[in-house]
Amino acid sequence: MPEERGTTRVWVHARQFYIVDPDLGTDQAPDLADAGNGLIAVEEDGASILTGLTVGPVEVTVTTHASEPPLHDGDWDEVVETSFISTTGSALVTSWEDGEAEDLPDLAPNGPGSYRVRVHARGRDEGRAKDSLGPDDDPVEVYLLQVWPAPAAEERIIRQTDQVGDERRRL
Numbered sequence: 001m002p003e004e005r006g007t008t009r010v011w012v013h014a015r016q017f018y019i020v021d022p023d024l025g026t027d028q029a030p031d032l033a034d035a036g037n038g039l040i041a042v043e044e045d046g047a048s049i050l051t052g053l054t055v056g057p058v059e060v061t062v063t064t065h066a067s068e069p070p071l072h073d074g075d076w077d078e079v080v081e082t083s084f085i086s087t088t089g090s091a092l093v094t095s096w097e098d099g100e101a102e103d104l105p106d107l108a109p110n111g112p113g114s115y116r117v118r119v120h121a122r123g124r125d126e127g128r129a130k131d132s133l134g135p136d137d138d139p140v141e142v143y144l145l146q147v148w149p150a151p152a153a154e155e156r157i158i159r160q161t162d163q164v165g166d167e168r169r170r171l
Helices: 124-130 163-170
Strands: 004-013 016-020 040-043 046-050 055-064 078-086 092-095 113-122 142-149 156-160
Touching: 004 016, 004 092, 040 078, 040 113, 046 113, 046 163, 055 124, 124 163, 156 163
Parallel strands: 055 142
Antiparallel strands: 004 055, 016 046, 016 092, 040 046, 078 113, 078 156, 113 142
16 A cells, blocks of 8 residues: 555634545534544544534645654644544545545545554644634644554554643543
């Protein structure tokens, strides 16, 4: 499996964006109430990622790997690693309003099966303070999603430092 990388702006609505098979739609994505780790909620064929912004653009980078990559160096506020299963063989970053994000690789590059996703987030507290941004505004939130095929395993909390995540974990 060749490694792929892509970066783009994703429009968030209701403080979230998704990883889903676009044929199944965002209805397949889990409720953010299930994001007990403060960052990502996962179900079969779907995931919801919690943002600080209520509405506006965020920057998302996706990298796919043949095996577990090293932890990404960077000034990340939150980092959570979890498993997801794609039964359809398609898992794309998706916006409720705009549909699938262009220029990002499929998060199920090997087709149907079990994958790990490591979600990094930075700037959610600033996004929360701004609440909304317009389409021409620069994103204040940045996300990195690292994905590789792997058997299902327990969730791994790597870093939890922002207020957005803390508030979700206390719910």
